[in-house]
Amino acid sequence: MSFLSIRNLSVRLKKGPPLLRRVSLDVQAGEVRGLVGESGAGKSMIGKAVLGILPPSVEITGGEILLDGTDLLRLPPKDRRRRIGASCALIPQDPLTALNPSHRIGPQITDRLVDILGWPRSAAEARARDLLAEVQIPEPDRVLRAYPHELSGGMRQRILIASAFAAEPKLIVADEPTTALDVTVQKQILKLIAGMQARHGTALLFVTHDLGVVSKVCQNLSVLYSGMVVEDSAVTDFFAAPRHPYSRALLAATPKYTDPAAGLTPVPDEVIAAVRAEVAAFDAGGIA
Amino acid sequence: MALLRLLAIRLLTTLVTLAGVAVIVFFVIRVVPGNPIAMMLPPGATEDDIARLSALYGLDQPLLTQFGIWVAGVLQGDFGTSITTRQPVLDLVLGRLPATLELAIMALVMAVILGGAAALTGTRFRGGRTEGAIDVANGMALSVPDFLWGLVLILLFGVLMPVFHISGRVSPALDLPFTTDFYLFESLLRLRFDLWADIVAHMVLPALALAIPLAAIIGQLLKQSLKETMNLDYVTLARTKGYGETRVILREALRNAALPTLTLVGVQFTFLIGGTVIIERLFSYEGLGNMAIDAVINRDLPLIQGIVLLFALIFTVVNLIVDLLYAVLNPRLRHA
Structure with a gap:
């Protein structure tokens, strides 16, 4: 059975247009699934819904989010928070804003272990030291006592990764974890996340708009357009032969670093029109 | 270190501020109408009485001289004597x-x-x-x-x-x-x-x-x-x-x-x-x-x-x- 199973999840702006249209996807234990799509396609929204951090301006209008067989949406808020905190974690997009500027690094890694999971403080601190070593941060004792502003963006992202893995979660949502980073650092961070995932056997929901990243770290992917899953494939199948016309156009639009002269290929208008028609048909009640 | 420097700078600006306040308050309360002698003497006091009392409190001196006397006193910790209660201002x-x-x-x-x-x-x-x-x-x-x-x-x-x-x-x-x-x-x-x-x-x-x-x-x-x-x-x-x-x-x-x-x-x-x-x-x-x-x-x-x-x-x-x-x-x- 899959660890995370999203069934027909619909989300919309309160009294506004739909943002997710009956999205279904599964993440098996230890699987890395990519969520791709253009800006506004709703890929981050799925991660937020799973982690219970949807903004107050949106509401869930239907569907289920099954975590280890339990529908999170049916749990009372407190139980839902505890369950998510104990078995899921987030690697956020922007390491510069995701650490609390007035807390030291140490407590920001150990807080969940101590406050939510009831570890003794000494055990949690030992764990934090091990994690910093694992994400290749030298002088862990100095870093644990540092404040976020004393560390570089790359360092902070490593710390956030360490913090995400702290409680050995079953599932991590990585929300464009390299987008805010310097290109030279992006590759290292990506390698680090992939390596940690493999060692810990954590399932990963990897939100990105970069198909190159998907081909390197993911086993499966879901392609979203306008809040609808248009393709759900294994990565190898997808890159060999994408099934949906939009997927094919998206793949063709990926810039090729080996051939800069080729320039950029936009997604053709007729493909956009076709996929928009699909969305419209869905909204009208037809089967997409 | 940063805190010490902050303290030193603030101490200096405090002194400047207080000096400015001293100048303003001294002259403003002497420019506004009303004087302490009139408040102390009963109605019908003679010119002579007024002059004698003014001399007693140094109020017959030129303003700048009065200011000099007051500042000299303040610097030595003497803020003068209250006219109404005749007690040292600092104690009051x-x-x-x-x-x-x-x-x-x-x-x-x-x-x-x-x-x-x-x-x-x-x-x-x-x-x-x-x-x-x-x-x-x-x-x-x-x-x-x-x-x-x-x-x-x-x-x-x-x-x-x-x-x-x-x-x-x-x-x-x-x-x-x-x-x-x-x-x-x-x-x-x-x-x-x-x-x-x-x-x-x-x-x-x-x-x-x-x-x-x-x-x-x-x-x-x-x-x-x-x-x-x-x-x-x-x-x-x-x-x-x-x-x-x-x-x-x-x-x-x-x-x-x-x-x-x-x-x-x-x-x-x-x-x-x-x-x-x-x-x-x-x-x-x-x-x-x-x-x-x-x-x-x-x-x-x-x-x-x-x-x-x-x-x-x-x-x-x-x-x-x-x-x-x-x-x-x-x-x-x-x-x-």
């Missing part, structure tokens, strides 16, 4: 300072507690009726000045429901074994809770009158600041860790949101100290402000000068404390 002023400090600090504590509670409750239940009710209460508290709150409180808790004292600092019948003028603190230290309760019962209403407008400002600003902080990434990340709303507000948001509020509280606290002048009068509370009004009515020039200088000193010290607190609360500033 220092004798009243503790009463005003205790009142102002009690008012500040009340304002922080009331305003903080309003902001936290409003943030916890934001977007609902509770927040609306808090906003309305804040607006009302803010639009009524402290002396009107004083009258309202006297009417409510002094007349209609007489639960607190509305006049004085302590019941006259009580025997005070105190060695300092910090009655509130000393009664606590001496574990004389009977006296402490009486002193508090005298202070509650004037302190509350001073606190209400400041509490409203703190409540409004802190709530705004908290609500903005609650949308930041690190707060969202804390939610995924399993923290509930209340803990997220207290643990993650409060400290960062408090920083901008703190600066404003410093500025507003100096206004509150200014407010003690009227409030002390209203409640016949024997502090600096009450004495200041008497001094102005009697044209007691040396006493006015002493009180104004002391108020200026208090203001600069409050600002210094705020700056230091800011540095302590904000790690980015501490290491700069």
Whole structure:
């Protein structure tokens, strides 16, 4: 059975247009699934819904989010928070804003272990030291006592990764974890996340708009357009032969670093029109 | 190191500020109409009497000479003699300072507690009726000045429901074994809770009158600041860790949101100290402000000068404390 199973999840702006249209996807234990799509396609929204951090301006209008067989949406808020905190974690997009500027690094890694999971403080601190070593941060004792502003963006992202893995979660949502980073650092961070995932056997929901990243770290992917899953494939199948016309156009639009002269290929208008028609048909009640 | 440098700079600017205040107060109170001699002599005094009394207090000298004499005295710790009471100004002023400090600090504590509670409750239940009710209460508290709150409180808790004292600092019948003028603190230290309760019962209403407008400002600003902080990434990340709303507000948001509020509280606290002048009068509370009004009515020039200088000193010290607190609360500033 899959660890995370999203069934027909619909989300919309309160009294506004739909943002997710009956999205279904599964993440098996230890699987890395990519969520791709253009800006506004709703890929981050799925991660937020799973982690219970949807903004107050949106509401869930239907569907289920099954975590280890339990529908999170049916749990009372407190139980839902505890369950998510104990078995899921987030690697956020922007390491510069995701650490609390007035807390030291140490407590920001150990807080969940101590406050939510009831570890003794000494055990949690030992764990934090091990994690910093694992994400290749030298002088862990100095870093644990540092404040976020004393560390570089790359360092902070490593710390956030360490913090995400702290409680050995079953599932991590990585929300464009390299987008805010310097290109030279992006590759290292990506390698680090992939390596940690493999060692810990954590399932990963990897939100990105970069198909190159998907081909390197993911086993499966879901392609979203306008809040609808248009393709759900294994990565190898997808890159060999994408099934949906939009997927094919998206793949063709990926810039090729080996051939800069080729320039950029936009997604053709007729493909956009076709996929928009699909969305419209869905909204009208037809089967997409 | 940074803190020491800050202290040194602030000490220097404090001296410059005080010098400026000394010049202004000295000349302004001599330019405005009315003079102390006229207040002291009975009607029908002769020109001769006036001249003799003026010479006695040095008021017949040129202004600049008078200023020189006063400044020379101040630099040696002699602030002159009060014309009305014939006691040294320094003794008078220092004798009243503790009463005003205790009142102002009690008012500040009340304002922080009331305003903080309003902001936290409003943030916890934001977007609902509770927040609306808090906003309305804040607006009302803010639009009524402290002396009107004083009258309202006297009417409510002094007349209609007489639960607190509305006049004085302590019941006259009580025997005070105190060695300092910090009655509130000393009664606590001496574990004389009977006296402490009486002193508090005298202070509650004037302190509350001073606190209400400041509490409203703190409540409004802190709530705004908290609500903005609650949308930041690190707060969202804390939610995924399993923290509930209340803990997220207290643990993650409060400290960062408090920083901008703190600066404003410093500025507003100096206004509150200014407010003690009227409030002390209203409640016949024997502090600096009450004495200041008497001094102005009697044209007691040396006493006015002493009180104004002391108020200026208090203001600069409050600002210094705020700056230091800011540095302590904000790690980015501490290491700069």
